[in-house]
Amino acid sequence: MKRAWTAVAAASALLLSACGGGGDDTPVDSAGATINIGSVYEPQNLDNTAGGGQGVTEALNGNVYEGLFKLTDAGTVEPLLATAHTASEDGLTYTFTLADGVTFHSGKALTSADVKASIERVTAETSKSARKSSLAVVKEIATPDDRTVTVTLSAPSISFVYNLSYVWIVNTAAGDLTTTADGTGPYKLGEWKRGATLSLTRNDAYWGTKAKNAGAVFHYFTDATALNNALLTNAIDVVTSEQSPDALAQFENNPAYKINEGTSTTKLLLAFNDRVAPFDKVQVRKAVSAAIDNAKLLNSIWGEYGALIGSMVPPGDPWYEDLTAVNAYDVEAAKRLLAEGGQPNGFTFTLDTPNYDPHPTAATFIKSELAKIGVTVEINTITSDEWYTKVYQERDFQATMQEHVNDRDVVWYGNPDFYWGYSNATVTDLVKQAEAAKTEAAQSDLLKQANKIIAEEAASDWLYLYPQIVVASSALSGYPLNGRNSQFFVYDIVKS
Amino acid sequence: MTAYLVRRTALLLASLALASVALFALLRLLPGDPVNALLSVGATDAQIEAARRSLGTDRPAGAQFLSWLGDVVTLDLGSSLISRLPVGPEIAARLPVTVPLTLAGFVLAVLIAVPVGFLAAYRAEKWDGPILNGVAQLGLAVPAFWLGLLLVTVFALNLRALPAGGFPPAGWSDPGAAVTALVLPVITIALVMSASLIRYVRAATLDVLGSDFLRTARALGSSLPAAMWRHGLRNAAAPVIAVLAIELATTFLGAVVIESVFALPGLGSMLTRAIAQRDYPVIQGVMLVSTFAVLAVGFLGDIAQRVADPRLLRGHR
Numbered sequence: 001m002k003r004a005w006t007a008v009a010a011a012s013a014l015l016l017s018a019c020g021g022g023g024d025d026t027p028v029d030s031a032g033a034t035i036n037i038g039s040v041y042e043p044q045n046l047d048n049t050a051g052g053g054q055g056v057t058e059a060l061n062g063n064v065y066e067g068l069f070k071l072t073d074a075g076t077v078e079p080l081l082a083t084a085h086t087a088s089e090d091g092l093t094y095t096f097t098l099a100d101g102v103t104f105h106s107g108k109a110l111t112s113a114d115v116k117a118s119i120e121r122v123t124a125e126t127s128k129s130a131r132k133s134s135l136a137v138v139k140e141i142a143t144p145d146d147r148t149v150t151v152t153l154s155a156p157s158i159s160f161v162y163n164l165s166y167v168w169i170v171n172t173a174a175g176d177l178t179t180t181a182d183g184t185g186p187y188k189l190g191e192w193k194r195g196a197t198l199s200l201t202r203n204d205a206y207w208g209t210k211a212k213n214a215g216a217v218f219h220y221f222t223d224a225t226a227l228n229n230a231l232l233t234n235a236i237d238v239v240t241s242e243q244s245p246d247a248l249a250q251f252e253n254n255p256a257y258k259i260n261e262g263t264s265t266t267k268l269l270l271a272f273n274d275r276v277a278p279f280d281k282v283q284v285r286k287a288v289s290a291a292i293d294n295a296k297l298l299n300s301i302w303g304e305y306g307a308l309i310g311s312m313v314p315p316g317d318p319w320y321e322d323l324t325a326v327n328a329y330d331v332e333a334a335k336r337l338l339a340e341g342g343q344p345n346g347f348t349f350t351l352d353t354p355n356y357d358p359h360p361t362a363a364t365f366i367k368s369e370l371a372k373i374g375v376t377v378e379i380n381t382i383t384s385d386e387w388y389t390k391v392y393q394e395r396d397f398q399a400t401m402q403e404h405v406n407d408r409d410v411v412w413y414g415n416p417d418f419y420w421g422y423s424n425a426t427v428t429d430l431v432k433q434a435e436a437a438k439t440e441a442a443q444s445d446l447l448k449q450a451n452k453i454i455a456e457e458a459a460s461d462w463l464y465l466y467p468q469i470v471v472a473s474s475a476l477s478g479y480p481l482n483g484r485n486s487q488f489f490v491y492d493i494v495k496s
Numbered sequence: 497m498t499a500y501l502v503r504r505t506a507l508l509l510a511s512l513a514l515a516s517v518a519l520f521a522l523l524r525l526l527p528g529d530p531v532n533a534l535l536s537v538g539a540t541d542a543q544i545e546a547a548r549r550s551l552g553t554d555r556p557a558g559a560q561f562l563s564w565l566g567d568v569v570t571l572d573l574g575s576s577l578i579s580r581l582p583v584g585p586e587i588a589a590r591l592p593v594t595v596p597l598t599l600a601g602f603v604l605a606v607l608i609a610v611p612v613g614f615l616a617a618y619r620a621e622k623w624d625g626p627i628l629n630g631v632a633q634l635g636l637a638v639p640a641f642w643l644g645l646l647l648v649t650v651f652a653l654n655l656r657a658l659p660a661g662g663f664p665p666a667g668w669s670d671p672g673a674a675v676t677a678l679v680l681p682v683i684t685i686a687l688v689m690s691a692s693l694i695r696y697v698r699a700a701t702l703d704v705l706g707s708d709f710l711r712t713a714r715a716l717g718s719s720l721p722a723a724m725w726r727h728g729l730r731n732a733a734a735p736v737i738a739v740l741a742i743e744l745a746t747t748f749l750g751a752v753v754i755e756s757v758f759a760l761p762g763l764g765s766m767l768t769r770a771i772a773q774r775d776y777p778v779i780q781g782v783m784l785v786s787t788f789a790v791l792a793v794g795f796l797g798d799i800a801q802r803v804a805d806p807r808l809l810r811g812h813r
Contacts, residue, residue: 044773045579133540178580194579194586195761195769197665219662219759222768225645226759229617229660233652385774393544 091156262481283341344376527694601685635691741797
């Protein structure tokens with residue numbers, strides 16, 4: 001029987017060793033290099049007006065498609081396909097001049113007709129664009145000549161130019177844009193292997209400054225561990241947005257990798273239903289906000305990363321102000337406020353908690369913090385799908401948690417019909433005035449006033465601002481750090 | 497045999513029909529609304545209604561089922577609600593990952609389990625038989641994803657011998673890279689699966705070793721290998737084939753976890769994603785193909801069992 005044993009052992013050894021292979025460590029010259037990017041946001045389809053999701057913005061915005069304007073990684077709005085623009089005195093008519101010599105990847109020259117059609121795709125009835133409602137003020141688009149576009153608005157909108165940075169200028173004659181692409185950007189769409197990769201190749205006929213690398217491959221992962229393992233084995237060069245705090249330890253103190261913390265716009269909210277008792281009382285909301293030690297919560301989840309902001313406005317927005325002192329952590333003040341709000345003995349409420357990280361952890365923390373002031377929290381764990389139906393659509397909740405990812409979204413507090421039901425006529429008016437403001441300075445000033453009121457009334461409790469973390473190989477440079485609105489510009493990335 | 501084949505085929509078709517109804521009905525009992533995956537925070541009621549209309553989910557369930565069934569019969573699995581891409585080609589694109597993964601894992605598991613199971617039975621009274629059996633029992637308790645992570649840590653992160661996951665963008669047109677990408681997932685599947693197979697092989701072998709016919713054959717002067725080959729193998733095969741069929745089917749479905757751990761673009765990862773998004777046509781399509789595969793494997797297993805042991809047919813006359 002000894003021989004049988006040996007055979008079994010040998011066979012197993014053979015099977016295990018038959019699998020050679022090895023890491024790909026070959027050095028590359030940077031202009032010819034392909035950048036391998038790891039992400040958890042695979043596009044649903046390739047069209048950002050057909051519910052393509054944030055993955056499509058990450059991979060294609062600024063890389064394959066361009067807008068009349070560009071929202072830079074620093075948060076400023078710069079001209080791109082529109083070299084110049086003028087606005088009429090009443091703020092209702094905008095005239096844009098298009099850049100010269102711009103062609104689509106298919107070779108067709110860009111004309112004002114493409115711009116008109118592209119804006120109309122976003123505002124169309126079938127559009128699923130997140131910008132559809134912001135661009136609802138567009139009344140009419142005219143194309144006096146091939147290089148000029150005139151847009152008439154139904155009301156002044158100072159955010160109009162900013163909003164245009166989300167509008168892709170597409171060749172509408174290109175066919176089905178959910179599976180193909182025809183833009184004006186520095187990269188052409190290579191191949192999209194659904195469930196795995198999406199590749200971009202350098203557009204050598206690009207009208208502007210050409211990309212500094214030969215192309216990029218976005219590798220998509222559903223599992224954060226698999227994503228980080230890919231970076232550790234050099235299968236990818238950079239992770240666009242690290243979602244798992246636990247994973248950072250293996251990159252810290254390792255000279256082969258660089259952890260970059262950028263400016264995030266993602267806020268974790270404890271959102272009260274401001275319509276229902278006892279959260280219809282300002283004092284109660286302030287009491288709950290003051291009773292939760294946000295700094296401790298953030299630290300326990302993200303360690304040294306992330307920030308407190310004390311309001312809905314992240315530092316990347318032009319109207320940011322540090323409001324962490326408003327409703328700062330103070331258990332005694334919380335008890336006093338609770339009594340003022342008519343709940344001296346505390347109360348019980350249900351916290352609808354999305355079932356994915358970090359919400360369950362945060363909910364448990366909030367529960368123990370609020371116990372200190374006699375408030376009992378009943379945690380109700382729900383799926384994101386249930387959240388959307390129960391909380392967002394039916395408003396059937398007392399309090400909930402949610403992360404709000406967009407920049408410039410304090411304006412939702414000006415809408416009394418929004419899911420959290422915050423209603424303050426002054427705020428609504430300030431938000432409206434800000435949108436009709438003549439200058440950006442005036443807009444900023446008005447939104448600062450609004451945000452201050454919102455924070456003082458503790459419309460919600462802004463628990464913390466997520467960190468925006470890009471982890472990359474040390475050999476890589478030129479990648480965007482802030483990933484504003486999920487954009488990830490590839491053209492400046494260099495591999496040494 | 498012919499009568500049995502006809503009856504068994506009819507049963508296969510009936511199961512498939514029943515499964516399609518159950519599938520459709522179960523999905524619609526789940527809470528949640530596919531329209532949610534399409535819209536972001538800020539959507540108005542009108543947008544929600546429009547999206548629902550464009551998806552066709554505002555129609556009665558019966559009407560949705562009939563039109564789905566009509567399409568399936570013509571091999572049209574519909575289009576994803578989310579991506580708008582046709583489901584059939586999407587599934588076809590995933591099969592070159594899932595099928596080799598499952599089959600290779602299965603074959604490797606059999607290659608491990610048959611000799612090890614036999615040894616565990618043959619040496620049951622000695623020191624090494626119980627050890628083998630113990631290791632197999634232990635293997636049963638190990639979750640597939642944990643074993644996968646362990647293998648990745650050792651062979652990918654530490655030894656740098658194999659990739660940690662992913663599948664080459666070029667797919668099978670880069671056969672070396674494709675095979676390399678599948679090595680660790682295949683070993684993971686094989687190890688997990690062989691643990692349970694070993695127990696069955698061992699039990700079947702023990703039965704045969706203790707059987708009267710084997711003792712008779714030995715008494716008539718046959719050597720053990722000859723007696724095993726002529727009489728033992730067939731008798732041990734029938735129960736093992738039944739288990740193999742079930743195991744193959746389980747592996748096909750269990751690849752979901754492995755595909756996620758190793759970031760493989762297979763049917764499993766497609767299904768996980770579709771479920772998260774309530775993408776009914778995709779879930780239905782993947783489940784239908786999987787159900788068909790499971791039923792077909794069961795069908796083939798039953799036939800193989802009767803070929804190996806014709807005594808089983810007698811009950812059906």
